Amino acid sequence: xxxxxxxxxxxxxxxxxxxxxxxFNAAERLFALHGFQNVSVRDITAEAGVNLASxxxxxxxxxxxxxxxxxxxxxxxxxxxxxxxHEAATRNGGKPTVRDILEAYFAPPMRWAAPDNDRRISxxxxxRARSEGTADMRDVLRNDVSHLERFAxxxxxxxxxxxxxxxxxxxxxxLGMVHNNRFAEFDRLHHLSGGITREGDTDxxxxxxLDFAEAGxxx
Amino acid sequence: xxxxxxxxxxxxxxxxxxxxxxxFNAAERLFALHGFQNVSVRDITAEAGVNLASxxxxxxxxxxxxxxxxxxxxxxxxxxxxxxxHEAATRNGGKPTVRDILEAYFAPPMRWAAPDNDRRISxxxxxRARSEGTADMRDVLRNDVSHLERFAxxxxxxxxxxxxxxxxxxxxxxLGMVHNNRFAEFDRLHHLSGGITREGDTDxxxxxxLDFAEAGxxx
DNA sequence: GTCTATAGATGGATAGAC
DNA sequence: GTCTATCCATCTATAGAC
Numbered sequence: 063x064x065x066x067x068x069x070x071x072x073x074x075x076x077x078x079x080x081x082x083x084x085x086f087n088a089a090e091r092l093f094a095l096h097g098f099q100n101v102s103v104r105d106i107t108a109e110a111g112v113n114l115a116s117x118x119x120x121x122x123x124x125x126x127x128x129x130x131x132x133x134x135x136x137x138x139x140x141x142x143x144x145x146x147x148h149e150a151a152t153r154n155g156g157k158p159t160v161r162d163i164l165e166a167y168f169a170p171p172m173r174w175a176a177p178d179n180d181r182r183i184s185x186x187x188x189x190r191a192r193s194e195g196t197a198d199m200r201d202v203l204r205n206d207v208s209h210l211e212r213f214a215x216x217x218x219x220x221x222x223x224x225x226x227x228x229x230x231x232x233x234x235x236x237l238g239m240v241h242n243n244r245f246a247e248f249d250r251l252h253h254l255s256g257g258i259t260r261e262g263d264t265d266x267x268x269x270x271x272l273d274f275a276e277a278g279x280x281x
Numbered sequence: 282x283x284x285x286x287x288x289x290x291x292x293x294x295x296x297x298x299x300x301x302x303x304x305f306n307a308a309e310r311l312f313a314l315h316g317f318q319n320v321s322v323r324d325i326t327a328e329a330g331v332n333l334a335s336x337x338x339x340x341x342x343x344x345x346x347x348x349x350x351x352x353x354x355x356x357x358x359x360x361x362x363x364x365x366x367h368e369a370a371t372r373n374g375g376k377p378t379v380r381d382i383l384e385a386y387f388a389p390p391m392r393w394a395a396p397d398n399d400r401r402i403s404x405x406x407x408x409r410a411r412s413e414g415t416a417d418m419r420d421v422l423r424n425d426v427s428h429l430e431r432f433a434x435x436x437x438x439x440x441x442x443x444x445x446x447x448x449x450x451x452x453x454x455x456l457g458m459v460h461n462n463r464f465a466e467f468d469r470l471h472h473l474s475g476g477i478t479r480e481g482d483t484d485x486x487x488x489x490x491l492d493f494a495e496a497g498x499x500x
Numbered sequence: 501g502t503c504t505a506t507a508g509a510t511g512g513a514t515a516g517a518c
Numbered sequence: 519g520t521c522t523a524t525c526c527a528t529c530t531a532t533a534g535a536c
Contacts, residue, residue: 078519099318102511113521118513193412204465207473214473228489230474234466235458235493242457246423254426254433255449270447274454274497281496297501321529332503337531 082120084110089117090131094186098128098194129198132191135184136202140209142170147212160279161272163216168240168271175243176264189244221279236275301339303329308336309350313405317347317413344415351410351418354403359428361389366431380495382435387459387490394462395483408463440498455494 088110092101103117103124110116121127146166150158158166171188174181191199210233217229248261261267307329311320322336322343329335340346365385369377377385390407393400410418429452436448467480480486 081520103513104511115514115519115521119519124512200465204469204472207469210473227474227477230470230478231486231489232493234461234470234478235490237466238457238459238461239454240457242453242460246419247453247456250423250426251449251453253424254429255446258446259449259453267450270450271454273500274451277496277500278493281492300501322531323529334501334503334532338501343530 078120081110081112081116084112085116085120085127086131089127090135090187091183093128093131094183094190097190098196125196125198128196131187132195132199133202135188136191138184139170139174139188143167144209144212146170147216151216157219158216160217160220161276163213163220164236164272164275164279165268167213167236168268168275171240172243172264172268177262186245189241192241217279232279235278239271239275297339300329300331300335303331304335304339304346305350308346309354309406310402312347312350313402313409316409317415344417347415348417350406351414352421354407355410355421357403358389358393358407362386363428363431365389366435370435376438377435379436379439379498380491382432382439383455383491383494383498384487386432386455387487387494390459391462391483391487396481405464408460411460436498451498454497458490458494 085106089101089106092105092109104114106127107114107116117124117127121130143166146169147158147163150162150166154162171185173179174185176182192203195203214229214233217233218224218226221229243261248259251259252261304325308320308325311324311328323333325346326333326335336343336346340349362385365388366377366382369381369385373381390404392398393404395401411422414422433448433452436452437443437445440448462480467478470478471480
């Protein structure tokens, strides 16, 4: 019975998958909290309670582990956005309004980042990937614009009177609004405003963002 | 004559200052191009053509050198903004319009980042400091909001009808627009738009940004 | 003051036992 | 497959010669 070959193979598989998942989650958490360069493979394996070699065995290298977390989380997030855009299109006979399109882009990351959401860590990881990411990640961010193409196309359909160049630039400004929703920036704003800005009220913030961006698009 | 004590002291001082400046400029350039963590003290001293110990001799440590570059460049940039805001106030009898206030905030970094401007490297350094900065820099960014207070106050004076909370949030959105003007984001937009967005036309981009932000403030 | 040589510490990756 | 022990590269910082 101690011969591994006689054991139920699913037990081994499960144990293996559990180790891999433990590494994945510990890495995501530590990277999100402390930054990519400030977390070592030793930190990750210690947090996950596995041995030092696990990262290389299951993922190949530290960078490959980072990249796998990045790919999974960004595709999950963009899938949510695509679904919301699709739903808005269905509601409006295939032609959603500018506000509905913007909401499909804004709402998922804000939902993830809400104080009580267990996706909050994943959101922080994605935010870090934008600025601290490896060359691999930056290449993906630069070249993989397929999810943005749907939004750009929808905006052009909603505002056929606008030159395409204008739509792209306004989309760029809107992306800046989203990317600036980092914890450090909220802290800074809180400090500047003497504490009257409450970023924890996700619904109110979403409404403010939509008001501002919609006005910019309407001009 | 070979006794250093008999030389003109200004010669020694000048040579010292030249070495320090060479280290400063080489460091700023390399950090801006390749990121803070990807540049070693060896890279800097090799680029500057000085010996390895110079960084520690003149600045104390690698982090202290980084911090000194950061402080000098951010204070120069914010001084330009403050001057533009002051000039706008003078032109309008102490009460500049929303658009003038926004222009005073937008124009200096865009001028620095223009393709033919020799401040372009400094601008890229500042942009990196926002995301890759050490704990020291992030503390400064978080707590030193004095230059933003002038802008927030001017906006409230220009729009006394708006609740202060609204002004702070809209200022936050505007800051996001500015922070998103990174080279990587321009590349991404260029790729998305099939090349019709020309970020090199600084004047046109500034006008677009002002149109969008002013509309968001007017709503 | 400048420079070389090196200390001292850290981290990614891997060989080899079990 | 798991884990320990270790290799090897890299980096900052500094001591000490000149």
